[in-house]
Amino acid sequence: MEGDIMNVGAGLAIGLGAIGPGIGIGMLASKAMEALGRNPEAGAQIQQNMILAIAFTEAIAIYALVVAIIIKFV
Amino acid sequence: MSKILGNPRSIAISIICVAVLVISIFGGALGNTLGFGFFASSLPAIQLPAEKIVDGFNTPVGKWDLMNTMVTTWLAMLVLIVVSLIIRRNLKDVPGRLQALFEVVMEFFLSLCEQIAGKEKARRFFPLVFTIFIFIVAANWMGVLPGFGTVGRIAGPEEIAHHHDAHDYHDPALVTTTHESKESKAKHHGSDEAQEDGHDSHLGTVKLHVFRDYKTIPVAALSPGSLEEELTFSEYDEKNGNVGEGKRAGHLVPFLRSANTDLNMSLAIALIAMVMVHFWGFSILGFFGHAGKFISFKSGPIGFFVGILELISELGRIISFTFRLFGNIFAGEVLLMAMAFLLPLIGIIPFLGLELFVGLIQAFVFAMLTLVFASMASISHNDGDHH
Numbered sequence: 350m351e352g353d354i355m356n357v358g359a360g361l362a363i364g365l366g367a368i369g370p371g372i373g374i375g376m377l378a379s380k381a382m383e384a385l386g387r388n389p390e391a392g393a394q395i396q397q398n399m400i401l402a403i404a405f406t407e408a409i410a411i412y413a414l415v416v417a418i419i420i421k422f423v
Numbered sequence: 424m425s426k427i428l429g430n431p432r433s434i435a436i437s438i439i440c441v442a443v444l445v446i447s448i449f450g451g452a453l454g455n456t457l458g459f460g461f462f463a464s465s466l467p468a469i470q471l472p473a474e475k476i477v478d479g480f481n482t483p484v485g486k487w488d489l490m491n492t493m494v495t496t497w498l499a500m501l502v503l504i505v506v507s508l509i510i511r512r513n514l515k516d517v518p519g520r521l522q523a524l525f526e527v528v529m530e531f532f533l534s535l536c537e538q539i540a541g542k543e544k545a546r547r548f549f550p551l552v553f554t555i556f557i558f559i560v561a562a563n564w565m566g567v568l569p570g571f572g573t574v575g576r577i578a579g580p581e582e583i584a585h586h587h588d589a590h591d592y593h594d595p596a597l598v599t600t601t602h603e604s605k606e607s608k609a610k611h612h613g614s615d616e617a618q619e620d621g622h623d624s625h626l627g628t629v630k631l632h633v634f635r636d637y638k639t640i641p642v643a644a645l646s647p648g649s650l651e652e653e654l655t656f657s658e659y660d661e662k663n664g665n666v667g668e669g670k671r672a673g674h675l676v677p678f679l680r681s682a683n684t685d686l687n688m689s690l691a692i693a694l695i696a697m698v699m700v701h702f703w704g705f706s707i708l709g710f711f712g713h714a715g716k717f718i719s720f721k722s723g724p725i726g727f728f729v730g731i732l733e734l735i736s737e738l739g740r741i742i743s744f745t746f747r748l749f750g751n752i753f754a755g756e757v758l759l760m761a762m763a764f765l766l767p768l769i770g771i772i773p774f775l776g777l778e779l780f781v782g783l784i785q786a787f788v789f790a791m792l793t794l795v796f797a798s799m800a801s802i803s804h805n806d807g808d809h810h
Contacts, residue, residue, distance in 0.1 A: 404788045408743070413752035418757065420471045 359420040366413020373406040448730055462629035465632040466764045467572065467652050468583075468674040473685040474677055476576065491575070491677055494687035496547060497683060499562040529553065540798035544715070546705070548797045550701050556790035559683065563782025566681025567775050572756060575677035577634050577643045577788040580659060583674055587629060592656075595663045620622060631659055631672040643675060683752040686745065696793040697737070704800035716804050740796065744789065751785045 381399040385392055448454060450462025479488040510522055518526055532553050536545035565571070584592035630653045634643040659672055666672045682688050704713040710757075717734045719726050755778045762770040 399792065400784060401788060404784050408747040408750070411754055412746055414754050415746060417751040418469070418753070419471065422471065 355420055357371050359417040362420060366412050366416070370406050370410035372410040374403055374408075377402050377406060384387075443768055447766050447770065451767045451770070452765050462767050463764065464767075465630070467677075467760055468630075468632070469760070472755075473680065473687070474578075476676065483757050491680040492686070492688060495562065495565055495571075495679055495682040496688060498679075499558060499565055502561055502565075503557060509809070521694055526711075528557075535791075536794060538733075539794055540801070543810060544703075544798065544801055547703065548794055551696070552790045552794045553578055555696060555793055557784050559748070559786035559789055560783060562682040562688075565757070566684070566752065566756060566777060566782070568779045571679045571681060572677045572760065573675075574642065574644045575672040575675050575678075576641055577671055578676045579655065579671075579673045580631060583629060583631070584656070595660055601633065630655060632674060633666050633670050633672050636669050636671040637699045643671075675783070681752055683748050684756050686694075686749050689696040689752075690741075690745045692748070692789070693741050696744065697741050697796070700793065700797045700800050701737075703797050707801040709802055710805055713800070716732075740792075744792065748785055748789055755781055 377399060383397055384395050388395075442594045449457065452466075454461075455463050469601040473490040473492040475488045476491050477489040477493065479486060481487075506521075510525060513519065513522065514554045515522065533545065533549055536552060539545075540548055579594060581592060581594045615677060623650060632653055654666070655671065658667070682722055701713070706715075715721075717730045717737075719730045755774075759774055762774050
């Protein structure tokens with residue numbers, strides 16, 4: 350019983366934790382595309398900064414994933 | 424089209440591809456639910472802390488054990504040292520391929536440092552930033568090599584029970600059947616019975632895996648077809664520790680595990696980076712110049728609390744440094760394991776590429792953040808007011 354509830358908790362931890370970063374990465378990419386459309390010459394720089402910012406945003410989802418893994422396996 | 428199909432070699436290749444696809448879909452854990460699963464090995468027991476390979480020795484500050492992540496760290500260091508020695512010995516005006524690669528990477532980072540920190544400070548920050556980058560890249564990319572996480576020693580049931588805080592568990596296979604030990608076994612059984620509940624809550628969900636027992640060499644690997652043979656602790660007790668001829672139950676403790684899946688490793692790099700950032704802050708701005716950012720009485724109570732907040736955010740930086748790297752790499756390793764478990768042979772291939780990319784990006788992010796923090800720490804807050 351305890352194990353079942355822990356499974357639900359792990360699922361909720363990563364499921365809820367992925368919402369924010371998902372929206373964030375979507376917004377980042379849409380803005381980057383907009384910038385690319387306005388100024389195609391700056392493509393390389395936009396792409397580099399976009400990947401960097403996505404890495405930061407994604408890190409928050411990774412924190413949730415770590416919590417989920419801790420709940421599940423430790 | 425008919426030319427391609429008519430070629431016997433391309434027919435052979437496409438037949439092999441289809442065969443591999445079918446084997447991996449029906450042979451893996453996915454196929455196991457359909458009643459096949461002949462190729463599926465059990466999913467390795469995922470452990471957060473690094474695992475012990477060899478018992479170490481006692482030192483004045485505590486016991487020192489050889490952990491599997493430590494071995495990988497040493498390997499990464501060895502690779503970097505050997506590569507740097509090779510490049511150093513063959514330095515030429517007209518670079519060869521290896522030298523050219525490293526020149527490109529180094530120039531990229533040096534120009535990045537100059538962009539962010541300015542020409543003067545760039546030379547000062549560059550060695551640490553670049554060292555962090557190449558070390559993390561080497562350590563991360565090593566983690567996707569074959570053999571990492573799949574070959575190791577077997578941890579017996581008693582050791583696993585010990586990890587799950589069931590210290591009074593005794594492996595029935597190891598208890599000899601002399602009269603004396605039978606008595607003590609009976610006693611233990613009685614005491615086990617008394618605290619059955621506590622015992623079960625720790626070990627009830629833990630699965631033991633079955634490995635082939637090579638008596639002469641203490642090496643084990645996950646073997647295909649072992650998924651069906653998983654058993655729980657109570658089943659193991661019922662069988663009296665006898666899981667079959669030439670087989671042993673337990674968990675796999677890999678000899679090699681990606682270095683940054685150990686929280687200690689990423690914390691150590693984060694601490695080195697932040698200590699150096701503040702060292703540069705103190706040495707460039709002077710003691711009071713740098714400490715004044717955190718504890719200041721000049722601008723009233725609000726300024727004081729802003730300083731305290733800055734101090735807390737410095738701690739937050741260490742934590743986010745640590746967990747960003749650790750989380751990405753650990754999640755990647757778990758992902759690779761799960762895909763190899765679900766779809767053996769092919770499921771893992773796209774994710775290997777993803778892991779190479781993630782390893783590079785995380786190393787780059789770590790180095791970049793160190794650089795940005797260093798250049799922020801070396802700029803005085805009051806520059807605008809006084810000059």
